Amino acid sequence: MVFSSSSFLFAFLPVTLVLYFLPISLKNKKREIGKKNLVLLVTSLVFYAWGEPVYVLLMLISIFFNFSIGRDIFLCERENKKRMKLFLFTVAIVFNFFVMAYFKYYGFVAENINSLFGTDIQIRELPLPVGISFYTFQAVSYIADVYKGKVKAQRHLIPFACYITMFPQLIAGPIVQYSDIEKQLKERTVSSALFYEGIIVFIRGLGKKVIFANTAGKIYTDILAEGITEQSSLTAWIGIVAYTMQIYFDFGGYSDMAIGLGKMLGFEFRENFNFPYRAQSITDFWRRWHISLSSWFRDYVYIPLGGNRKGTARTIFNILTVWSLTGLWHGAAWNFIVWGAFYGILLIAEKYLLSGIISRLPSFINRIITLVVVMVGWVFFSSESLSGATEYLSVMFNAGGAALYDSKALYLLATSGFGLTVMALSSFGFFDSLPKPKNKTVSTAAQSLFYIAVFVISTAFLLSETYNPFLYFRF
Template sequence: MIFSSIFFLFTFLPVSLALYFISPMKMKNLTLLAVSLFFYAWGEPVYVLLMISSILINFAYGIFIEKLKIENKMALRKVVFLTAVLFNIFIIGFFKYFGFITDNINLIFNAGIVSRDLPLPIGISFYTFQVLSYIIDVYLGKVKLQKNPVSFALYVTMFPQLIAGPIVRYSDIDSQLENREISSHKFGEGALRFIQGLGKKVLIANNMGALWNLTYALDVSTMSAFSAWLGIIAYTFQIYFDFSGYSDMAIGLGRMFGFEFIENFDHPYVSKSVTEFWRRWHISLGTWFREYVYIPLGGNRCSKIKQIRNIMAVWMLTGLWHGASWNFVIWGIYYGCLLLIEKMFLKKFLDSMPGIFSHIYCMLAVITGWVFFAIEDIGVAKHYLHIMSGFSKNPFVDSASLYYFQSYAVILVISALFCTPLFKKIFSPEENTDNKLQYSIAALLHVFILIMSTAYLVTETYNPFLYFRF
């Protein structure tokens, strides 16, 4: 079940909200847990058992780790902690990377290991990282042990952020599990934020995805350079509006139920360096890797060689987190190298040049990176980049590229504008403004977006969500 579906919008969500708000305060967590498990079981009837098992085992691990601390059995406590971490890594590794690992072993050693492609449990990358944050922070004493199994299970399964994030660390939400503000004002804010995300996903991302599919389906032997650029620019818009739209919907839903989740995107396409881009893109994932991988490895408080090791380790893992395929590993290494180059010497140069040039540099780097992200076959990705360069034998422009450009020109312009803070200024006026007209226009725009999104979902069949596979 995805948020941008008729069943979710007009059946599951209204019923869930009704059950939640009629429940007594002491029962709200249990009610939200029940509907969240139903939400997950709707698409993963078998793997919901895996999730429940993970919840129970990690809940027990937390209690055991805390008990050993009280008993001052530190050596055994460390062993239990490492066992808990390895258990969670094994779970995600088995389901997400077993086939990838065996295929590469077979390729290198001709081992003949037989493996089956297991269906990837939806959201496993997100909820496993959340559980790990809890276990690590309990071990380090950064958070208190959660003794209520319902509250812990709700933290893991809460449907607004279950399948696509943001990755909510336990420290961000522990107090809200017991005490949170539930009000009509907060509900209204959440509803508006949800509608904004729905519009991003359905009206912009889906159309940009359709353009990417059309151009990528062209014969690469005759594809023009303009078609290649048009296609990957469409994908650049699609993945941003798809994922940030889903994050907006998750944050909005959380607020409707009284929870505050961290922001996951901060207009990354206005960045003037790759370093800035990754401070603005998928913020929760970057924060997780910084807190639980980069800093424990030594961060930047060590020798240059170790700093390079730490950055490359984080970015190889970031690539692998996105998928069990070599194109994601290359994508991660690509960004690791770019960030190292900026850190070592390029950042000062970028800061000194006019903003427009540093912005162009950043977007060229990002768009190039999306080629490796979008195209799994590395050979095809290299060929695609070669076409983009203009140095291939392919034509620079052709009738197909001009037709697609003319057909999607309006939505391309809207996408470019709404990547900027303009979107927020239009749809979320400042609370302290006295301009009633601005509020009225924003309200009407939200109604329009909801109607148009619903109409689109009723009439169209193309409604993918890119981050399901992660």
């Protein structure tokens, strides 16, 4: 199930909230939270099974496995069985990554081995279990934190299962680290103020996804559908601007919805995006973009590899490793690896060569440069192949003799320019920086009305997606 569907908004969500807040025992706080966790677990499993009726079993296996092995690692720690502890830890990590890799990278690996060695390994197209990249990372963060002694192992199955399955972040993140949420699983307070905040953040995310991202996405796919080599440079730029907006609002929108839903249920997740297109350098960009993923890679790959403490050569190697993996995490294809390595190289360059220049340039120049580099990165990210990406870039930078602009570009500018400008301003945080009414009550009222309107329009947009006139379209 996705958040931006009428079955979620008008069936799953209200039913879940009613069950969640149905009081059974107001006096006994512990029992109350136990019941809330149980409701959350059951509804999350329904949420997952909705789209993946079979793979829910896979997730249950992962939960039981990680829960018990986490307990065992914790017990080894207490009984000081260091080798056993390391052994269990290795088993857990290998198991988690093996399951993910099996579903996600099997076809990719087989394909590459086939083309490298001329072998003929059969490629089975397994449908990817939704959210496996996210819940695997969460499970690994738990195992690693227990191993390092950063947290105690969870003693109860239900709160642990809640952590893995929690529907707000189950299918598209943010990747919640166990240490962030450990206490909240045991006690959390829900207040009307927090619930209200949750509604606002959720609706904002919904609007970002349904109104902004989907509109921008349509502009981009329409341009691509006509064949990029037929287009003018201006059209290619409009296309990549649209894609840049789409990917931010799509992902950012999902994160907002997750964070908002979390708040409604009494959870506080860390922010996942912090106006990334306002970044002043690539390093800065990755501190603002998909923060939970970058911090995961920092905490569980970069630092364990030695980070920057083992000399320049090792640091460079570590950065490249982390970023190739980051690329690969986004999808099993070479263009994602190139995209990741592209960032790895840029980050190394910024760290060792460019930091002096960046600090001397005015910030708005840095912002523009960063944004253009990020957009070039999105060309690699969005293209289905490397050749597609280079084709797109050559039209963008007018290398292949494409027209600078044509009537199609002007039409796009006239019909989508306003929308894209609003999106861009919003992604820069322009609307958040506008002065707000001094009176708190007035500003809360205005905010509420605005978001009710956003909710209504979002609903209209997502219903229109299924508007599907059957036309007796026989001329």
